[in-house]
Amino acid sequence: MSKNLTKRSEDYSKWYNELVVKADLAENSAVRGCMVIKPYGYAIWEKMQAELDRKFKETGHQNAYFPLFVPKSLFEAEEKNAEGFAKECAVVTHYRLKTDPEDASKLIVDPKAKLEEELIVRPTSEAIIWNTYKGWVQSYRDLPILINQWANVVRWEMRTRLFLRTAEFLWQEGHTAHETRQEAIAETEQMNNVYADFAENFMAIPVIKGRKTESERFAGAEDTYCIEALMQDGKALQAGTSHFLGQNFAKAFDVKFTSKEGKLDYVWATSWGVSTRLMGALIMTHSDDNGLVLPPNLAPIQVVIVPIYKGEEQLNQISEVADELVNELRGKGISVKFDNRDTHRPGAKFAQYELQGVPLRIAIGPKDLEKGTVELARRDTLSKQFVNKDEVVDTIGSLLEEIQKSLHEKATQFRDDHITEVSSFDEFKEVLESKGGFISAHWDGTVETEQKIKELTKATIRCIPFDAKEENGSCVYSGKPSKERVLFAKAY
Amino acid sequence: MSKNLTKRSEDYSKWYNELVVKADLAENSAVRGCMVIKPYGYAIWEKMQAELDRKFKETGHQNAYFPLFVPKSLFEAEEKNAEGFAKECAVVTHYRLKTDPEDASKLIVDPKAKLEEELIVRPTSEAIIWNTYKGWVQSYRDLPILINQWANVVRWEMRTRLFLRTAEFLWQEGHTAHETRQEAIAETEQMNNVYADFAENFMAIPVIKGRKTESERFAGAEDTYCIEALMQDGKALQAGTSHFLGQNFAKAFDVKFTSKEGKLDYVWATSWGVSTRLMGALIMTHSDDNGLVLPPNLAPIQVVIVPIYKGEEQLNQISEVADELVNELRGKGISVKFDNRDTHRPGAKFAQYELQGVPLRIAIGPKDLEKGTVELARRDTLSKQFVNKDEVVDTIGSLLEEIQKSLHEKATQFRDDHITEVSSFDEFKEVLESKGGFISAHWDGTVETEQKIKELTKATIRCIPFDAKEENGSCVYSGKPSKERVLFAKAY
Structure with missing residues (x-):
């Protein structure tokens, strides 16, 4: 793995593209505009998912799953939604391939298997979900509906970039239904606050909370709240949105309820989402010319231990110390990897973990064994110190907290300066x-x-x-x- | 919610269909053959996911994400795979809708936006994944690749049934690459054992481990291992499969590696998966004429507390006892719900939780307050007992274990008798x-x-x-x- 990244000051965009690939986060696929999220990148996304999911459940939401496809007619029902999304999308028109009669090694679309109504691969799920909610809501007793979905969505983007803009991406979309306007607005605010709290305190990304102007608003929303982050190149990135949809979707899909007072009315709606785009925000907030910098909360590996040795006997001695450390750190809930591969030299390992943003690196060599120390290096500041073996677990515990805090402070300082x-x-x-x-x-x-x-x-x-x-x-x-x-x- | 289910002895198939809908697990959607997994059903699936995911990671696998779409040509590359799956599938042919020039309220497929090559919505991901692995593997140092994906897949089934056979379903698919035939076979066995252990010890579903005959094998596999369960109507259900793919996919996608000895060879592959079909197996293994019966491991709510009261004062007194119980049970990691809704009578609540398979129900009334007892009812046996308030937490802890064990024993007895x-x-x-x-x-x-x-x-x-x-x-x-x-x- 080469660590020769383009410098940010030379070409920020190129630096980003190289970093995503070289740090093993994602790569382009054989399908135009669609990415492969590699295990290391996906592990970071899983950490985001777990924390968001916890926060959604804590605020009373449940997960569910709705179909990937949306019949074309459902998009027609909600005109503004159709304007906004249904245009550039993947359209399923047939449901069968068959062997080409002229060349048995080829497959062709079976013209007999044409769908009566085309299906759209969901660009967002309001239409299919509100069409479903219609069957779920009769009275105020059925409200609120507080549902979230983790899903893949597809928007046919012409110019794509890994994580930032891809034809298929992963996201969560919350879709809620309420008795009153006030309750729906409160939900919209609550979820925007959940996103802000998550960005600031989990991802160490400072964000500004606000509302969108009419022209930047989600089509079909009465109001769009958002969190806006600032990247190192001075460009903003919308990191999450929460929409107050008024009664637009309820009217389009005829979702009415009988109130406590016996009055029939349309329900009030919200939707809110964040996506794998957050991976882009993460990278462009904290990383540097040496590669990825990860806040400890999001690091799949928080601490890596690299042995510096000659011969098996030295490795055995170092392994004894390392194994003990691994156990102690795991006991404290810290994720740690002991990289004792004999196929790579220490220098190559150092470079790899620097590129991949592992927050803390421990190196143990023969001299450390003598002195009862280890070398501890911070990824964010690139600073090193020797720490007494008996103190290393406590030191790591407090350093991880300090790094998390310091990355947030640094990014906030940069944002405020800009x-x-x-x-x-x-x-x-x-x-x-x-x-x-x-x-x-x-x-x-x-x-x-x-x-x-x-x-x-x-x-x-x-x-x-x-x-x-x-x-x-x-x-x-x-x-x-x-x-x-x-x-x-x-x-x- | 009506609990009048068709009896299993009258019409097993009808009983199943009614139960899935009435217990709020899933329903049909506006898209032919695609289901909506409702929050209660999805919460059970999430418990399966979490446990399987833990087991996959414990055995060294990492999650990743590959594109939803597979270019048609990649299916042509692996002929057997194409024969097996690529025929009945959703085909994306266009990437844009536009407003109908003759009727502005309609959308039509834009004929100018035809794809050069059709995209297939993945029926399984071998083709796209092996096409990707090609870029990842050069030498034995890059092996093994041990990857799992949680995803949605689509197979254009003509006759569908909720959970058992749907056009779109959720699953996990493991795809691994190895240096040797033996290592790949060991992986195939290991994952089949992981599935068996999960089915037996987590879902309380007894399974028989074995291999498929040639004609029942996965197209493109050299050997397919499986776990087979038996439903209450005497029909079998394939609950999981693990395939030894030999070098078939490596050859189709030209994935070679240099061995330690410097020899160039194709890599050896496995794939393995379970799906939301397991929800069907769960239902048809344990449930009865009164509705769902859930093993405690899979129950989103393990204990429900229903107050029996007249007037607010009684409710307050009961709530005091209930709240204390809730805290104690949660402290022991037991999921519990205190259902104090004033919109439903106790009888209706009892019926709902019976239908939804909540393993234990506590009822607390004024007489219980006097005597310091609660009424504790088991869903699986429908038996009731009065338990001293001070003993109820311990009793529940051991009852949940007993129910889990007893459901497994009962199902095993039934299976062995058949x-x-x-x-x-x-x-x-x-x-x-x-x-x-x-x-x-x-x-x-x-x-x-x-x-x-x-x-x-x-x-x-x-x-x-x-x-x-x-x-x-x-x-x-x-x-x-x-x-x-x-x-x-x-x-x-």
Whole structure:
């Protein structure tokens, strides 16, 4: 495994692409736009899944599973949804292949096996789910419905990048139904907060919570809340969204309930999701020119032990110390690997674990045996220290906590340094080009201005932050009055 | 929720279909042959997943994720695989819908967006995975590859039944690559044993381990091992398979490695899987005319507490006792629900939990408060007892273990009572019709005889049991010599 990565300062995009492949996270497949998530990458995703799933259940949600396919007519039922997603999608038209009569080694689509109605591979599941909820809801006793689904979805993207934008990706999608508008809004907020808490405290990624403008909103939603993160190249990345859908889907699929007072009304809906895109956010928040940097919470291997030895006897002596350490660390719930492969030299192992972002590396050599020490190296700071063998387990416990905290602080510092308040459009453009990041600016609230700024600068309104303070100002582009600043950025 | 299920003795098939829907496990969807797995059913599947996943990781496997789609040409590469699966499948031919120019409320497939090569929704992933492994394997250092995938797959089944046979289903598929034939065979055996252990000790389902005959084998496999279970209606159900694929896929996809000795050779492969079909096996092994019966290991709710009260004061007093119980039981890792809904009467709650197979039910009424007791009811035996409040936690702990054990014993007894050795074809047919179950009979080892018996009786060879003892006999159909008995049965 070569560790010669392109430097971020040279070509950030190339650095990212190389890192994903070289750190064994994912690779492109034989299917255009679809990725293979390799075991090491998938192990990180599993850690995200486990923590999110715990949080969803803690807030009263249950998992379920709905069909992969959506009949075309269900998309037609919800016009806005169709506009938003159903256009660029994988369409199943036939259900059989047969041997080519002209060449028995070939398979052809059997023209007799044409579906009466085409099936769409789900780009999102609102349509199939709301069509199902219709049969589940009669009265207020059936509400709320609090369901999440872990699934694969497909959107026919033309320009794809591993994790960031792929034709097929993995995600979770929550779909809830409520008696009242207020309850649905509270759910939308709660789940956006769950995502923010997860990003900050589990992934060490600082995020800004806010709402989307009308033009950036999910088609079919009345309001879209989001968490926005900032990558090291100054571009923003939407890390999660939570939608208040009003009664749009209930009306499209005729989902009504009888209230406690005996009144018939449409139910209120939310949906919310995060995807394997978070892997991209993780990589571009913490990693460096030497490879991946992982917060300990997400590291499949938190500590690796590499023996430095000549001959079997030395290896045996080192193994004794290492095995003891492994047991003690595992006993504390720390994941540890003792890499005693004799097919690779220590230097190659060091390079591999650095590239793969293992938070702590222990090296044990003959001199350490003599002195009763080990060498302990931190991946994030690349600093090393010798630690007494008896203290190493405690040291590792506190170091893992410190690394988790320090990565969050570092990323927060970077993010905060890259929020710039501007008061003119020239300043807007200058900051965007020279520094990037979030640009905090007054906006007149119109779609026209938003579109014009996008055309001129490629920056979009990432969100109207929830914590924006009221402040009279004038729109950075039109000069019209504005009551609060919004955050612009170029984005993934 | 009505608990009036059709009786098993009246119509077993109808009983099954009703139970799946009424116990809230799954339902049919708007997509032909695809099911919705409802939260209660999915929670049981999640328990299976968690335990299997633990066992896979314990035996050195890692999870990964491969694309949903398989380009048609990859199926052509492995001819036998194509014969077996690639025929009845969902075929993606287009990647875009557009608004119908003649009716803006309709969507039509955009004829300009035709794929150059059709994509098949995976019916199984050997083709796409072996095409990927090709890039991963150069030398013996890259072996073994021990990977599992949790995924959805699609096979265009014409006659579908919830969980047992659906167009889309959920499963796991292990795909491994090895240096030697022996190592691959050992893996095939190991995984079949993992499945058997899981079925017996976690699902309380007794299974027979064996190998498939040539005609029942997975297309493309050299040998298929399986675990076979017996349902209450005397029909067998294949609960898991583990395939030794030889070098077939390595040859089809040109996956070679350099051995330690510097020799170039094709790698050896296995694949193994279980699916949501196990839900069907679970239901048809343990449940009764009153509904689902769940082994405690698989019960999303192991204990339910139902208050019997008049007025708020009584409810408050009962809640005090119940809350304390809930805390104590949770502290012991037992999942418990206190159902204090005021929208349903106790009788309706009792019926619901009986139907849904909650292993233990506690009822607490005013008399119990006086006496310091609770009423404890077992779902499997429908027996009740009064237990002193102070002893109830311990009693529940041992009862849950007892129920798990007792369900396994009961099912094993039933299965053993339904293995019948026969020595003539008349006896074979008579037993098959009158009693069903496994018929242990001598077979001459030819495909012709196997097919003929199938035509005449609908019974197939479920497996050649691993523990079959050598025994000279003559084929029950042809009279030709045979060295061991095989197991025939009608099967799901």
